Amino acid sequence: MSGKELKRQGTSLLVFVLLTIFILFIIFPVASLFFRITPEAFAESIVDPVVLDALILSFTTAAVSTCIVIVVGTPLSYINARKEYRGKEIVDTLTDLPIVLPPAVAGLALLMAFGRRGVIGEYLGLFGIQIAFTTFAVILAQVFVASPFYIRQARASFEAVDVIYENAARTLGASGFCVLLKVTIPIAWAGLVSGSVLTFARALGEFGATIMFAGNFQGRTQTMPLAIYTTMQGSMDSAVSLAIILVAISFAVILTVKYVTKRKI
Amino acid sequence: MLFVNVRKKLRDFCLDVSLSVSGGETLVLIGENGAGKSTLLNLISGLTEPDEGEIKLGEKILYSGSKNLSVRSEERKTGHLFQSYALFPHLSVFDNVAFGLRCRGLSKEETEKPVTEQLEAMQISELSSVNVKSLSGGQRQRVALARSLILKPEILLLDEPLSAVDVRMQAEMRCELRQRIRDTDIPCIIVTHTLTDALELGDRVAIIEKGRIIQDGRPEEVFKNPVSYFVARFTGMENMFRGRTECAGDEVRIDIGPVKLYAATELAGDVIAGIRAEEIILSKEPIKTTARNILKGRVYDIQWNGIFSRVVVDTGVMISAIVTRKSMEELNLYTGQELYVVFKVSAVHTFPA
Amino acid sequence: MVLAIAFAGCTGTDKTQPAEEETTLTVFTAASLTGAFSDIRDAYEAENKNVVIDAVFDGSQALRTQIEQGANPDVFVSANKKHMNALKDEGVMDNDSVALFLENSLAVIVPSDNTAGIYNLSDLAEPGVKIVIGTKDVPFGSYTRQILDSMAESTEYGEDYKDAVYANVISEETSVGTVVPKLTLGEADAAFVYKSDILREYRDRLIQIEIPAEYNVIAQYPLGILADSEQKDAAEDFIEFIRSEKGSSILNDYGFDPITEDQ
Numbered sequence: 019m020s021g022k023e024l025k026r027q028g029t030s031l032l033v034f035v036l037l038t039i040f041i042l043f044i045i046f047p048v049a050s051l052f053f054r055i056t057p058e059a060f061a062e063s064i065v066d067p068v069v070l071d072a073l074i075l076s077f078t079t080a081a082v083s084t085c086i087v088i089v090v091g092t093p094l095s096y097i098n099a100r101k102e103y104r105g106k107e108i109v110d111t112l113t114d115l116p117i118v119l120p121p122a123v124a125g126l127a128l129l130m131a132f133g134r135r136g137v138i139g140e141y142l143g144l145f146g147i148q149i150a151f152t153t154f155a156v157i158l159a160q161v162f163v164a165s166p167f168y169i170r171q172a173r174a175s176f177e178a179v180d181v182i183y184e185n186a187a188r189t190l191g192a193s194g195f196c197v198l199l200k201v202t203i204p205i206a207w208a209g210l211v212s213g214s215v216l217t218f219a220r221a222l223g224e225f226g227a228t229i230m231f232a233g234n235f236q237g238r239t240q241t242m243p244l245a246i247y248t249t250m251q252g253s254m255d256s257a258v259s260l261a262i263i264l265v266a267i268s269f270a271v272i273l274t275v276k277y278v279t280k281r282k283i
Numbered sequence: 284m285l286f287v288n289v290r291k292k293l294r295d296f297c298l299d300v301s302l303s304v305s306g307g308e309t310l311v312l313i314g315e316n317g318a319g320k321s322t323l324l325n326l327i328s329g330l331t332e333p334d335e336g337e338i339k340l341g342e343k344i345l346y347s348g349s350k351n352l353s354v355r356s357e358e359r360k361t362g363h364l365f366q367s368y369a370l371f372p373h374l375s376v377f378d379n380v381a382f383g384l385r386c387r388g389l390s391k392e393e394t395e396k397p398v399t400e401q402l403e404a405m406q407i408s409e410l411s412s413v414n415v416k417s418l419s420g421g422q423r424q425r426v427a428l429a430r431s432l433i434l435k436p437e438i439l440l441l442d443e444p445l446s447a448v449d450v451r452m453q454a455e456m457r458c459e460l461r462q463r464i465r466d467t468d469i470p471c472i473i474v475t476h477t478l479t480d481a482l483e484l485g486d487r488v489a490i491i492e493k494g495r496i497i498q499d500g501r502p503e504e505v506f507k508n509p510v511s512y513f514v515a516r517f518t519g520m521e522n523m524f525r526g527r528t529e530c531a532g533d534e535v536r537i538d539i540g541p542v543k544l545y546a547a548t549e550l551a552g553d554v555i556a557g558i559r560a561e562e563i564i565l566s567k568e569p570i571k572t573t574a575r576n577i578l579k580g581r582v583y584d585i586q587w588n589g590i591f592s593r594v595v596v597d598t599g600v601m602i603s604a605i606v607t608r609k610s611m612e613e614l615n616l617y618t619g620q621e622l623y624v625v626f627k628v629s630a631v632h633t634f635p636a
Numbered sequence: 637m638v639l640a641i642a643f644a645g646c647t648g649t650d651k652t653q654p655a656e657e658e659t660t661l662t663v664f665t666a667a668s669l670t671g672a673f674s675d676i677r678d679a680y681e682a683e684n685k686n687v688v689i690d691a692v693f694d695g696s697q698a699l700r701t702q703i704e705q706g707a708n709p710d711v712f713v714s715a716n717k718k719h720m721n722a723l724k725d726e727g728v729m730d731n732d733s734v735a736l737f738l739e740n741s742l743a744v745i746v747p748s749d750n751t752a753g754i755y756n757l758s759d760l761a762e763p764g765v766k767i768v769i770g771t772k773d774v775p776f777g778s779y780t781r782q783i784l785d786s787m788a789e790s791t792e793y794g795e796d797y798k799d800a801v802y803a804n805v806i807s808e809e810t811s812v813g814t815v816v817p818k819l820t821l822g823e824a825d826a827a828f829v830y831k832s833d834i835l836r837e838y839r840d841r842l843i844q845i846e847i848p849a850e851y852n853v854i855a856q857y858p859l860g861i862l863a864d865s866e867q868k869d870a871a872e873d874f875i876e877f878i879r880s881e882k883g884s885s886i887l888n889d890y891g892f893d894p895i896t897e898d899q
Contacts, residue, residue: 150823182367188357189356192382234809248808
């Protein structure tokens with residue numbers, strides 16, 4: 019074998035080894051979860067009230083948060099995709115901010131704003147409105163950290179929709195709103211769906227901001243990640259069961275996104 | 284009667300257009316890319332707004348700068364066909380054609396009949412449930428037309444309607460298009476940069492350059508008397524030479540270097556002279572003729588396209604002449620042969636340089 | 637670093653005093669005693685220059701497991717009796733040396749500005765009061781539940797009191813570190829914590845409300861010498877120091893209740 023050939027084979031081998039190590043590094047911890055519990059123990063912990071409450075709370079809050087993000091984020095990302103306006107750069111930066119902001123910082127910030135002695139929270143308290151340490155706080159925290167996932171994806175998807183379709187629709191008699199609903203959104207659909215799914219997953223997995231701003235109370239603010247953190251100290255089985263459920267959901271999310279984006283029109 | 288008088292500042296120049304099109308008349312708008320053709324269509328269909336001016340359809344005002352009035356695009360009842368047809372990729376042929384009706388509030392059932400009829404009229408009934416992505420260029424054009432015509436528009440605007448159609452199909456589609464437009468009896472503006480479209484589809488031809496209409500008339504007119512170098516080139520004039528006018532007694536001659544041409548022109552100084560290839564007569568001997576331009580030369584090249592031949596003669600400058608097959612047989616030409624190139628003074632068109 | 641110690645050892649033995657060699661005592665201590673025992677170690681070493689205390693802090697459960705796996709400290713200080721008893725049963729401890737030396741109990745803390753006006757335990761049941769407790773799996777959380785249960789059984793407070801208090805809980809924490817900020821930020825009005833959790837640096841921001849002994853949970857801390865220790869005398873001396881006035885005052889300072897030897 020020539021020197022060059024040897025070198026090329028050596029490089030391929032190195033790359034292969036590195037890739038394998040990396041993939042094993044991802045697989046092993048996740049797989050370990052499954053080894054750590056028997057199916058019977060899993061079935062038992064599923065019906066444990068702590069686990070059930072966390073499941074129901076997580077799913078409902080994540081669903082509500084995702085809906086809020088979609089309803090508010092869709093027009094916002096559409097405007098950013100199509101129109102130029104003063105201050106657009108700033109708006110873009112702000113909507114992206116939660117993605118890089120550490121969740122604990124987000125939680126603290128929310129507390130400073132909406133807590134009992136918070137900038138806004140104080141005034142709301144006068145009307146008897148309490149935000150921190152409620153289920154609503156869970157939703158707020160999730161909306162805060164998960165919104166950029168949808169907004170960025172939605173904007174990119176809208177930008178990818180050729181304006182010519184919207185123009186054609188208008189000349190055929192469609193009003194602005196009709197165009198959005200009947201043409202732009204259907205064409206951008208794959209991207210919007212994958213953005214929503216990612217947002218849902220991020221909301222589901224939210225921990226840092228939630229524990230700081232909403233606290234930890236079973237059935238009210240103890241979402242699945244918080245339940246894992248709490249039960250870990252006592253019943254490892256419950257923690258592992260919750261973790262396994264979240265792993266399964268994560269897989270489902272990834273597969274959904276792949277499937278939807280592959281079937282792009 | 285569509286009446287357009289608009290001005291709009293564009294990036295490189297100012298669009299300043301004034302034209303009118305009567306019901307049943309087709310105006311073909313010709314120009315190079317970037318001249319403002321598509322912008323003009325957008326102004327008429329309401330997708331963009333002029334800076335000032337007026338657009339009227341009969342008595343109905345679509346836009347008036349002075350009155351600060353602008354009818355929204357979706358209310359203008361213009362049928363605007365875009366260059367690549369812009370068929371909605373997420374809908375079938377049926378749903379594409381039904382789109383406008385659905386926007387008006389008709390239910391799915393209510394659209395069944397009109398859409399089926401329209402598809403039949405366009406002879407694409409069999410494509411009804413097909414997704415538009417698998418259609419050929421010609422089929423897409425029909426769908427796009429069906430989609431617009433079903434709404435009974437009052438103005439028809441077609442942007443390069445045949446550019447996406449396969450070359451072999453173009454002649455047939457052009458014929459079809461002409462017929463369908465005829466049937467609608469509304470003012471129609473077609474934008475194109477293909478000469479054949481202009482000649483076959485247009486009742487009138489308007490040429491737009493850098494945002495302004497530089498010539499407007501019947502196709503034959505424009506063909507016979509192009510007002511500018513650009514129009515001349517567009518109509519297929521091949522023999523173009525730069526030169527200088529000089530007075531020779533009562534006559535005007537144009538010095539194009541190796542050769543001087545006799546022309547009738549009011550221009551003076553630097554000009555461009557052009558001669559249509561089909562107005563040139565070739566002769567082996569000097570013939571008795573009233574034509575003033577007689578140039579001697581040698582055959583440089585002969586190209587035959589199956590219907591006629593193009594003979595390129597080196598007279599000091601290269602001149603192309605178009606000769607019928609019959610004449611070719613009579614002349615029996617070969618490369619290198621000495622030849623006389625003959626054309627009238629009236630065949631020499633001059634344009635400002 | 638190693639070389640320096642070696643040289644120090646050498647020069648040490650070169651010096652005049654031949655009799656006292658340096659003794660190293662390994663002490664496994666429950667993590668909740670980290671602050672107190674670090675101070676005790678420093679104080680003892682200051683008085684006994686030839687003794688070095690190697691203090692290992694960890695959860696009592698973890699320390700017990702290490703001992704069972706063969707680790708050989710000289711002294712074991714546990715945060716509860718369960719682990720010590722297990723080791724006693726296994727014969728690992730010098731059973732006579734094992735003694736309960738410390739007590740810890742819970743208290744209610746409120747922020748020093750006390751805007752919710754909580755002055756005694758019954759105020760905790762007032763509607764609108766926001767309380768923070770530990771989760772049921774951490775000691776200070778499980779003890780809180782025990783306390784509320786015994787208050788519920790009493791005639792003074794009753795079941796309604798317990799229900800009202802639970803209704804006022806806004807969050808359950810896994811460590812006391814996240815409890816105190818909630819009080820100082822004004823998000824919560826009161827919390828149940830170990831007295832020893834009220835660190836010195838918090839004391840000016842918090843007010844402590846006593847829980848009567850009849851309801852309070854007394855956690856008792858045992859310590860003892862390992863059977864296989866080779867430095868039993870030195871270990872005894874150290875334990876004596878811990879239980880002396882000096883040791884007791886340090887422990888008191890940290891919020892614990894030392895049990896004197898005649899108790």
